Amino acid sequence: MIFIGERINGGFKDIKQAILDKNGAVIQEWAKKQADAKANYIDVNIGTASSDPQDYCWMIEQVQQAVDTPISIDNNKIEMFQAALPVCKKPPLLNSVPAIDEKMDALFPLIAKYNASVICLVMDEDGSPKSADKRLENAGKVLAKAMDYGIEPDKIFLDPIIMPVKFMQDQGKEILKACAQFQLLSDPHPHIVCGLSNASNGTTQKKLINRTLAAMMVANGLDAIICNVTDTELVDAILTAELIMNRFIYADSYVEAFHK
Amino acid sequence: MIFIGERINGGFKDIKQAILDKNGAVIQEWAKKQADAKANYIDVNIGTASSDPQDYCWMIEQVQQAVDTPISIDNNKIEMFQAALPVCKKPPLLNSVPAIDEKMDALFPLIAKYNASVICLVMDEDGSPKSADKRLENAGKVLAKAMDYGIEPDKIFLDPIIMPVKFMQDQGKEILKACAQFQLLSDPHPHIVCGLSNASNGTTQKKLINRTLAAMMVANGLDAIICNVTDTELVDAILTAELIMNRFIYADSYVEAFHK
Numbered sequence: 014m015i016f017i018g019e020r021i022n023g024g025f026k027d028i029k030q031a032i033l034d035k036n037g038a039v040i041q042e043w044a045k046k047q048a049d050a051k052a053n054y055i056d057v058n059i060g061t062a063s064s065d066p067q068d069y070c071w072m073i074e075q076v077q078q079a080v081d082t083p084i085s086i087d088n089n090k091i092e093m094f095q096a097a098l099p100v101c102k103k104p105p106l107l108n109s110v111p112a113i114d115e116k117m118d119a120l121f122p123l124i125a126k127y128n129a130s131v132i133c134l135v136m137d138e139d140g141s142p143k144s145a146d147k148r149l150e151n152a153g154k155v156l157a158k159a160m161d162y163g164i165e166p167d168k169i170f171l172d173p174i175i176m177p178v179k180f181m182q183d184q185g186k187e188i189l190k191a192c193a194q195f196q197l198l199s200d201p202h203p204h205i206v207c208g209l210s211n212a213s214n215g216t217t218q219k220k221l222i223n224r225t226l227a228a229m230m231v232a233n234g235l236d237a238i239i240c241n242v243t244d245t246e247l248v249d250a251i252l253t254a255e256l257i258m259n260r261f262i263y264a265d266s267y268v269e270a271f272h273k
Numbered sequence: 274m275i276f277i278g279e280r281i282n283g284g285f286k287d288i289k290q291a292i293l294d295k296n297g298a299v300i301q302e303w304a305k306k307q308a309d310a311k312a313n314y315i316d317v318n319i320g321t322a323s324s325d326p327q328d329y330c331w332m333i334e335q336v337q338q339a340v341d342t343p344i345s346i347d348n349n350k351i352e353m354f355q356a357a358l359p360v361c362k363k364p365p366l367l368n369s370v371p372a373i374d375e376k377m378d379a380l381f382p383l384i385a386k387y388n389a390s391v392i393c394l395v396m397d398e399d400g401s402p403k404s405a406d407k408r409l410e411n412a413g414k415v416l417a418k419a420m421d422y423g424i425e426p427d428k429i430f431l432d433p434i435i436m437p438v439k440f441m442q443d444q445g446k447e448i449l450k451a452c453a454q455f456q457l458l459s460d461p462h463p464h465i466v467c468g469l470s471n472a473s474n475g476t477t478q479k480k481l482i483n484r485t486l487a488a489m490m491v492a493n494g495l496d497a498i499i500c501n502v503t504d505t506e507l508v509d510a511i512l513t514a515e516l517i518m519n520r521f522i523y524a525d526s527y528v529e530a531f532h533k
Contacts, residue, residue, distance in 0.1 A: 178516060179523050179525075182523050185517040185518060185519060186518055186519055212517075217526070217528075221513050222513055222517070225510050225513040225514050229491070229514060232492050249481055250485050253485040257472075258445060259442050259446055262442070263438055263439050265439075265477045
């Protein structure tokens with residue numbers, strides 16, 4: 014599993030305050046915590062704290078001062094991507110681009126140039142799709158466009174767009190079905206990623222819903238996840254689902270070995 | 274989910290001793306505990322404690338004195354089935370019959386006569402299948418035979434045969450794939466069941482493996498399960514997986530409401 018640590022996000026009070034105060038210690042601490050929890054990428058999201066690319070680059074620099082883990086550039090403005098890409102010491106992950114030609118044509122050349130990877134939301138001009146078929150159609154559009162720009166499938170992270178169980182309960186089945194179909198798009202298939210915590214928005218059983226959905230998605234090909242990497246029960250459920258899918262060899266110590 | 278409580282099994286020391294001592298209280302207590310935990314069937318397995326059908330019928334009577342829950346007749350000898358069927362006050366579930374003509378031809382008339390249901394293991398004369406395709410082939414054989422005897426698909430519980438992750442790790446994917454395919458056999462499709470705990474045999478993480486696999490199997494159509502129904506974390510994972518699959522309407526209290 015490619016774990017993308019979600020915690021450095023201006024949506025959290027402590028991070029927002031740290032950005033406003035230019036208090037790097039808070040950001041560095043969360044970078045370390047998530048790297049210790051085996052995050053493969055540290056997601057960096059400035060939220061509403063600032064719209065200045067310099068502030069965003071400052072956040073990335075704080076993370077890179079603390080850890081070697083690559084950055085997930087979590088922003089939807091092209092000027093932020095453009096400013097952040099040269100700052101990243103390792104090839105980053107761009108989070109995210111929708112399946113809209115104009116957006117992909119603007120960003121895919123940058124992705125190719127910086128040897129970056131990219132999370133592609135399978136949404137288009139009409140917004141978030143409601144069916145597995147529409148998700149698959151948009152995923153095909155993304156892969157074709159990536160090919161135009163010489164971006165290999167292993168740099169593409171398809172995101173089926175998780176919907177809250179509480180408000181759009183019919184979407185769970187569609188999302189799982191879409192993931193199963195994404196696996197058939199190419200061989201090797203593109204990565205399949207999701208922003209997990211959206212599933213449990215507004216519910217009383219956030220952690221239970223998150224870890225249960227994660228296991229179900231692993232059964233349907235999920236191999237990357239934006240989540241709370243410090244939630245040990247979630248990580249253990251994901252490890253176990255991957256064990257069942259034969260992605261690594263069983264050892265009695267498979268849980269402890271990961272957390273060492 | 275159709276929960277089949279596995280605890281009244283001569284393989285457990287307390288149950289074996291209770292059979293040998295004809296101590297009905299122990300069996301009645303486990304029947305109540307499992308019924309309280311919302312078991313839909315109480316599985317009754319005599320193990321090696323006795324091969325006398327009268328002892329087996331005594332066990333069933335103990336359960337029926339304690340609770341109204343239907344019985345799962347868990348034995349592989351036809352004389353046990355024949356003795357137990359008339360004792361059951363409600364239509365029972367027979368656990369289990371392999372996809373072998375001779376066995377099905379002997380038992381299916383009884384199942385039809387008693388309006389019983391039956392767990393059909395998708396194994397044949399060659400033993401347990403190793404591939405999803407072979408499992409599907411045997412499942413087809415079962416459904417065709419059931420039709421010959423006028424048994425409807427909703428009385429058939431297909432069991433893909435869970436293998437231990439520790440010793441046959443490649444089987445997880447095959448089992449999940451088989452379940453996905455079982456759903457396409459008929460509309461409405463037959464029930465899909467598994468004996469969950471076999472998955473974690475010999476492992477250090479039994480409960481974690483059991484509940485993770487259960488969630489993954491629900492994503493692939495599992496709607497019945499032989500398990501420890503008093504394992505609350507397992508039951509909660511199953512409930513949550515069913516919620517994600519839109520099998521019941523979300524309510525903030527969905528976990529508490531089930532356990533009430």
